[in-house]
Amino acid sequence: xxxxxxxxxxxxxxIVLITVILLISLGMAAYxxxxxxxxxxxxxxRIGPARAGIFGLLQPLADGLKLFFxxxxxxxxxxxxxxxxxxxxxxxxxxxxxxxxPWGPSFEIAGRTVSLxxxxxxxxxxxxxGVVSLGVYGIMLGGWSSNNKYSLLSSVRxxxxxxxxxxxxxxxxxxxxxxxxxxSLREIVEQQxxxxxxxxxxxxxxxxxxxxxxxxxxxxxxxNRAPFDLPEAExxxxxxxxxxxxxxxxxxxxxxxxxxxxxxxxxxxxxxFGGYNYPxxxxxxxxxxxxxxxxxxxxxxxxxxxxxxxFFMFVRWTLPRFRYDQLMKLGWKSLIPLALVNMxxxxxxxxxxxx
Amino acid sequence: MTFGEKIxxxxxxxxxxxxxxxxxxxxxxxxxxxxxxxxSPVFRGLHVLNRDEEGRERCTACGLCALACPAEAITMEGAxxxxxxxxxxxxxxxxxKYEINMLxxxxxxxxxxxxxxxxxxxxxxxxxxxFSRRSFIYKKEDLLIPxxxxxxxxx
Numbered sequence: 001x002x003x004x005x006x007x008x009x010x011x012x013x014x015i016v017l018i019t020v021i022l023l024i025s026l027g028m029a030a031y032x033x034x035x036x037x038x039x040x041x042x043x044x045x046r047i048g049p050a051r052a053g054i055f056g057l058l059q060p061l062a063d064g065l066k067l068f069f070x071x072x073x074x075x076x077x078x079x080x081x082x083x084x085x086x087x088x089x090x091x092x093x094x095x096x097x098x099x100x101x102p103w104g105p106s107f108e109i110a111g112r113t114v115s116l117x118x119x120x121x122x123x124x125x126x127x128x129x130g131v132v133s134l135g136v137y138g139i140m141l142g143g144w145s146s147n148n149k150y151s152l153l154s155s156v157r158x159x160x161x162x163x164x165x166x167x168x169x170x171x172x173x174x175x176x177x178x179x180x181x182x183x184s185l186r187e188i189v190e191q192q193x194x195x196x197x198x199x200x201x202x203x204x205x206x207x208x209x210x211x212x213x214x215x216x217x218x219x220x221x222x223x224n225r226a227p228f229d230l231p232e233a234e235x236x237x238x239x240x241x242x243x244x245x246x247x248x249x250x251x252x253x254x255x256x257x258x259x260x261x262x263x264x265x266x267x268x269x270x271x272x273f274g275g276y277n278y279p280x281x282x283x284x285x286x287x288x289x290x291x292x293x294x295x296x297x298x299x300x301x302x303x304x305x306x307x308x309x310x311f312f313m314f315v316r317w318t319l320p321r322f323r324y325d326q327l328m329k330l331g332w333k334s335l336i337p338l339a340l341v342n343m344x345x346x347x348x349x350x351x352x353x354x355x
Numbered sequence: 356m357t358f359g360e361k362i363x364x365x366x367x368x369x370x371x372x373x374x375x376x377x378x379x380x381x382x383x384x385x386x387x388x389x390x391x392x393x394x395s396p397v398f399r400g401l402h403v404l405n406r407d408e409e410g411r412e413r414c415t416a417c418g419l420c421a422l423a424c425p426a427e428a429i430t431m432e433g434a435x436x437x438x439x440x441x442x443x444x445x446x447x448x449x450x451x452k453y454e455i456n457m458l459x460x461x462x463x464x465x466x467x468x469x470x471x472x473x474x475x476x477x478x479x480x481x482x483x484x485x486f487s488r489r490s491f492i493y494k495k496e497d498l499l500i501p502x503x504x505x506x507x508x509x510x
Contacts, residue, residue, distance in 0.1 A: 043374045046384045318374045319367065 013114055021098050021118065029258035030060040032309055036258075039313045067251040075147060075244050082145035087245065087252035090138030094259040097131050100124040101266050102186050104276050104298040107290050116298070117186060124185035125173060128267060129166075132222060135260070136162045139231070142253065143241035155241035157324060158224060158231035164331035165221035165228075171339035172214040175346040176271060179207055185270055195279035203274040210342045212272045214335055219264045221331065224257065226316040230324055232257075265308035269301060276301040399462045399477040402455055402493070403500045410502045411443060413474040416450035420466035420475050428459035429466060445472075453495040457482060 034049065034056065041048030049056030074080055099118040106115035121127060136159050143155020180188050192202045205212050221228040231240060242253045269275060276297035285293050322330070359365045385392055405413050416433035434451035436444050443449075466475045485491060 042378050042382075045377060045380060045382055047382055047386075050386070314371060314374060315367075318370045 009112060013112075014118060017116065017118055018099075021103070022095065025095060025098055025259055025262060026255075028262045028305075029255055030064070032258045032261060033063065034060050035309070036313055036316075039310065040317050043314070043317050064251065067247055070247040072247045072249075073244075078147045078244065079145045082141050083244075084249070086138050086142030086145060087242075087249045087256070088138075089141065090135055091252045091256040091259070093131050093135040093138065094256040094263065097128050097263045098266070100127055100185055101263075101270055102189050102275060103301060104294050107294045115186075116294070120184065120186050122182070122184045125177070125183045125188075125271075129170060129173065133163075133166060138256075139241055142245070146241070146244040148244060151241050151243050154231055154243075158241060161224070161228060161230065161327060161331070162222055164328060165218040165335070168214055168331060168335035168339045169218035169222070171336065171343060172208075172211040172218070173271075175211045175339070175343045176204060176208055178343070178346050178350060179204065185275075189270055189275035189277065192274040192277050194277060194281060195274070202277070203272065205272045205274075208272065208342075208346070210338070211346075212268075214339050214342065215268065215272070217335065219268065220312070220315070221327070223260050223264055223312075225261070225312060227319040227322050228327060229316075229321060230327065233321055261309060261312055262305065265305045265312070266301075268308055269304040273304055394479050398479050399464045399467075401478055401480040401482055402460075402466070402498055403476050403478055404453065404495065404498045405474050405476055406500060406502065407445060409442070411445045412449060412499065413445060413472045414450045414453065415446050415448050415472055415474075416453070417448075417471065419469045419471060423465040423469035424460075425463060425465065426459045426461050428456045428461075430454050430456075450495065453498065455493050455498065457491040457493055458488060 037059070038048040038056070049059040052058040052062050074083060100121060102115070102117040102120075104116035106113050108114070139155050139158045139162070143151045143153075143158075146152070177183060180191055182188065182191075188204075192204060194202055196202065200206065220226075224231050226232075242250055245253060278297075278300045281293075281297070284296060288296075407413055416431050418431065421427075421429040421431060430452075431450045431454070432452040433448050436447045436449055462477065464477050467477050
């Protein structure tokens with residue numbers, strides 16, 4: 001009798017959605033590594049990987065297999081449980097954030113509404129923020145459990161960079177929250193319906209330009225990407241928090257970084273660039289079958305995400321790296337005051353418009 | 356510093372415009388082995404021992420190439436021409452053994468310049484790879500070019 005009372009359709013629908021989103025995240029992250037090498041090469045007057053399959057498209061497969069075949073070394077004097085837990089935690093928090101992003105509008109199948117969002121909680125933005133903060137734990141545990149003072153120093157630097165820029169990110173999100181009035185990501189996207197409404201753009205990029213700018217800079221710092229890639233460069237140069245890792249644990253650290261990049265792009269596209277909305281979507285919704293409309297929305301979201309990922313890559317291969325004190329100075333002395341000023345201006349404009 | 360320099364944004368945009376501009380320029384990569392870079396006509400590659408127009412070996416084992424070689428890569432042993440071998444060798448002395456150690460050779464071309472009989476010549480072939488050190492000592496049979504009249508099909 002219990003079996004008949006469970007809503008099977010709901011469970012199956014959610015399981016299928018979760019599987020598809022995970023596969024897409026992993027696939028996009030794998031091909032982001034390919035894209036990174038190609039974009040880096042094209043900007044440097046050379047062609048990137050071109051031999052593993054046509055255009056080098058099987059290169060991520062080759063890299064993954066190479067990492068699998070390497071020897072799995074766990075240092076003897078390390079704390080083994082935490083050693084294995086570090087990269088796992090990093091990867092889990094990277095994948096968990098994809099649960100609250102609305103990937104498309106809801107549609108009907110057999111009389112039931114299916115929404116393309118795994119969990120439509122009403123504190124979506126807060127959830128993302130919390131999970132991203134948890135990701136810092138992965139780095140810290142990785143550095144601590146290696147039992148190596150240089151790894152520890154590097155992971156401490158990475159963690160301090162992450163928490164410094166989280167503050168500015170949070171304050172810019174508060175300003176966005178004042179404009180939208182809701183933390184739920186589905187509502188934020190629905191407020192950005194279409195492109196033009198009553199004389200002003202609907203996307204929050206136009207209502208919060210300074211907030212977007214601060215959010216982008218803080219995203220670079222959170223993802224440990226150039227020009228804020230001090231932890232990453234240290235690992236390539238001498239020591240770093242993933243020095244002692246080999247084979248698939250190292251693979252998880254590196255891969256989780258690309259998944260984080262994919263998810264950050266998705267969040268920026270959702271919060272500031274309208275998610276799956278595009279100009280002219282009402283005309284399309286009225287004139288094409290529903291499944292085609294949903295597909296077009298998802299495609300538009302993917303295009304926006306890919307554009308952001310390309311932007312991340314362009315900036316990485318253009319700018320030199322920040323020194324550690326310059327990085328801290330920027331985070332605490334420049335971005336936090338700027339974010340506070342943004343919040344004050346937003347509050348003032350809202351009060352003025354309401355009166 | 357000016358305000359523009361302090362906030363760093365104009366410099367970032369200028370840098371981005373340079374790198375994005377490079378996307379549309381011609382790439383410098385040569386997709387070997389489909390495309391090859393052209394060599395100049397005086398490229399110094401693998402050695403050959405020449406023959407004259409009638410197919411007789413030019414080398415007389417005079418030893419000038421071995422003397423000129425700065426890496427001491429060439430060794431040879433001379434032998435006297437017997438009565439019936441007029442069509443094989445030009446002069447009375449010929450090289451019975453002629454070996455070049457390719458691992459010592461620096462491809463400078465001094466042996467080619469020193470030879471008075473135009474026997475040694477550096478061609479355009481790049482030296483191929485191999486597995487053992489012994490196989491890099493090229494003997495006379497490896498170096499001699501094919502007979503122009505008897506082995507025409509090998510051209």
